[in-house]
Amino acid sequence: MRNNLIALLVFAILAAAPILIGGYWTGQLTAYLVYGLLAMSLSLVWGYGGILCFGQAMFFGIGGYIMAVLTKGMIAPELTSSYLGLIAAMAGSALFALALGYFLFAGRGISGAYLAIITLAMALVLERLMNNWYALGGYNGLLNVPPIKLTFFGASYELWDRTATFYAGRAVVALVYFLVTWLLSSAYGLKLTASRTHPDRLASLGYNVLTIRLSVFALSAAIAGLAGAIFVTLDGFASPTLIGFTLSTDALIWVAFGVKEMLLAAFLGAILTRTAESWLSEIFGEYWILILGIAFMISVVLLPKGLLATPLEKLTGGKGR
Amino acid sequence: MSELIPIILDVSSYILILVLVALGLMIVFGMMGVINMAHGELFMIGAYVTVAAQGAGLPLMAGVLLAPVVVGFLGLLIEAALVRHIYLRPLDTILATWGLSIALKQLVVLTFGPESHSVTLPIDGSLEIGAFSYPLYRLLLMATSILLIGGTFWLFTRTDFGLMARAVIARPDTAASLGIDTRRMYRWSFVIGTALAGLAGALVAPIISVDPQMGLGYLVPGFLSILVGGAGPLAGVLVGGAVVGGVNNLLAIWISPVAALITVYIIAILIIRLKPEGIMGGRRAK
Numbered sequence: 001m002r003n004n005l006i007a008l009l010v011f012a013i014l015a016a017a018p019i020l021i022g023g024y025w026t027g028q029l030t031a032y033l034v035y036g037l038l039a040m041s042l043s044l045v046w047g048y049g050g051i052l053c054f055g056q057a058m059f060f061g062i063g064g065y066i067m068a069v070l071t072k073g074m075i076a077p078e079l080t081s082s083y084l085g086l087i088a089a090m091a092g093s094a095l096f097a098l099a100l101g102y103f104l105f106a107g108r109g110i111s112g113a114y115l116a117i118i119t120l121a122m123a124l125v126l127e128r129l130m131n132n133w134y135a136l137g138g139y140n141g142l143l144n145v146p147p148i149k150l151t152f153f154g155a156s157y158e159l160w161d162r163t164a165t166f167y168a169g170r171a172v173v174a175l176v177y178f179l180v181t182w183l184l185s186s187a188y189g190l191k192l193t194a195s196r197t198h199p200d201r202l203a204s205l206g207y208n209v210l211t212i213r214l215s216v217f218a219l220s221a222a223i224a225g226l227a228g229a230i231f232v233t234l235d236g237f238a239s240p241t242l243i244g245f246t247l248s249t250d251a252l253i254w255v256a257f258g259v260k261e262m263l264l265a266a267f268l269g270a271i272l273t274r275t276a277e278s279w280l281s282e283i284f285g286e287y288w289i290l291i292l293g294i295a296f297m298i299s300v301v302l303l304p305k306g307l308l309a310t311p312l313e314k315l316t317g318g319k320g321r
Numbered sequence: 322m323s324e325l326i327p328i329i330l331d332v333s334s335y336i337l338i339l340v341l342v343a344l345g346l347m348i349v350f351g352m353m354g355v356i357n358m359a360h361g362e363l364f365m366i367g368a369y370v371t372v373a374a375q376g377a378g379l380p381l382m383a384g385v386l387l388a389p390v391v392v393g394f395l396g397l398l399i400e401a402a403l404v405r406h407i408y409l410r411p412l413d414t415i416l417a418t419w420g421l422s423i424a425l426k427q428l429v430v431l432t433f434g435p436e437s438h439s440v441t442l443p444i445d446g447s448l449e450i451g452a453f454s455y456p457l458y459r460l461l462l463m464a465t466s467i468l469l470i471g472g473t474f475w476l477f478t479r480t481d482f483g484l485m486a487r488a489v490i491a492r493p494d495t496a497a498s499l500g501i502d503t504r505r506m507y508r509w510s511f512v513i514g515t516a517l518a519g520l521a522g523a524l525v526a527p528i529i530s531v532d533p534q535m536g537l538g539y540l541v542p543g544f545l546s547i548l549v550g551g552a553g554p555l556a557g558v559l560v561g562g563a564v565v566g567g568v569n570n571l572l573a574i575w576i577s578p579v580a581a582l583i584t585v586y587i588i589a590i591l592i593i594r595l596k597p598e599g600i601m602g603g604r605r606a607k
Contacts, residue, residue: 113411116415121590122586124582125583125586128582128583129583131579253420286427286431289423289427293421293423293424293427295420297420300420304413
């Protein structure tokens with residue numbers, strides 16, 4: 001319960017942010033919110049599901065490309081609804097995750113380090129594929145993706161304005177956060193923990209471990225797909241970098257900085273790392289990446305629970321779930 | 322037929338380099354269960370040692386000899402400062418060495434710049450038999466690689482060190498109780514693995530373009546080779562390297578590099594899925 005209060009506080013602070021930081025930073029912060037959503041999806045699959053996915057940006061990118069292709073009317077000019085795009089992006093990412101997950105987890109299954117390498121390889125393949133898929137823009141990507149258009153009973157509103165987009169993004173992120181938190185505190189969350197820590201015992205109790213793993217993989221992919229779909233509407237373009245390897249590993253760093261077993265910490269890890277990056281990369285220039293790499297190493301070795309988790313755990317008074 | 326031989330030789334030299342990279346990875350992984358994501362960067366640094374040697378006016382041979390020493394020493398430092406602390410947390414080794422690879426890559430960018438460098442061939446000539454001609458350096462590269470691979474196999478299967486190493490791999494606790502210093506075995510295996518990567522990088526530097534991003538292009542195929550071949554017997558890495566490297570290079574020549582890459586990864590993932598213990602069998606990491 002205290003955990004939820006902290007989360008409410010975080011989202012309340014975010015709500016006040018546009019007043020304090022001005023237009024440019026509001027736009028940036030919206031993008032960071034979306035990265036935070038990606039980090040949450042990785043925290044869900046890795047921290048709770050025990051599936052170390054080195055290619056989480058695959059789902060982000062797939063969602064982004066589906067959204068771009070649909071809302072640009074490249075499939076059918078009459079099907080450009082933003083709602084449809086968002087739903088299709090989530091469904092497409094989830095389906096891809098189901099197919100990939102079935103391959104990886106069924107039978108004796110692949111886990112741990114092997115899984116990390118294979119998902120990394122898949123992200124590389126997809127990035128290479130998008131770079132060479134000329135119908136989808138190839139290396140340049142797809143330009144002029146329209147902003148999200150909200151329609152209620154005939155009235156419609158396009159999310160051009162930075163502040164409005166920020167609040168819409170914040171609403172989506174908060175909704176996803178509380179839905180996933182609720183899901184994790186239900187019986188499903190218990191099964192998920194068991195599938196991570198004692199899969200054999202869970203199976204002997206009559207549960208299907210494969211179904212649980214697939215479901216969390218697909219759910220996390222859907223969230224990442226949603227993030228990707230929102231992201232392409234912010235800047236108006238989808239490019240192969242969204243799907244690839246750099247964003248995947250960035251997400252991994254955010255989540256590890258936060259801590260993987262805590263959605264909120266992962267979310268904040270993304271936002272804070274990105275904010276720090278935009279300030280510090282100006283100060284340190286090219287040394288910034290060096291510092292980031294070293295900081296990441298130190299954080300993994302000395303603070304296996306993450307930089308943010310320790311203070312947050314004190315605040316929430318427990319394991320944070 | 323005469324067009325085919327150079328292709329086979331090109332593919333073979335790629336496979337041999339890949340096997341050298343994969344062998345280093347596998348020693349570290351098999352021995353300690355550590356996945357070294359910075360292995361590709363150590364390979365890259367090996368190549369940069371030859372760039373630096375060339376810049377200092379030294380012959381390439383000096384660079385090739387220096388590379389394993391420099392990179393092996395780096396490996397010693399990495400083992401002592403980083404890997405030693407996280408042996409018991411195998412998944413964290415992936416993340417920590419990933420951070421290391423980011424840092425090393427950026428260090429090279431800061432020192433040598435982001436652009437690619439080229440290293441001049443130390444031996445210009447070609448071997449010519451009738452209509453057939455092939456660069457001598459590549460033949461030398463292949464011969465050296467075969468010697469190195471053979472030497473590594475010999476070290477791990479025929480010497481006391483190898484016997485102890487295999488004991489540590491199979492039963493670490495029993496090996497320790499029999500008086501084998503497992504800490505020391507881990508350290509030197511790690512150094513051997515990294516030195517092999519450095520040497521492979523230095524050997525291959527004259528025939529590819531050397532840039533800070535080159536590591537990943539060998540790391541992932543190297544890992545796939547281990548997974549495809551099987552992490553148990555050393556021979557697994559030969560089979561895996563041949564499958565991954567062979568398919569990749571042949572398809573790159575016949576179709577396109579992109580199609581080759583995609584096909585290789587898909588084939589590798591299929592093999593790993595259908596035969597999780599690899600073609601040659603062996604133990605599987607949990």
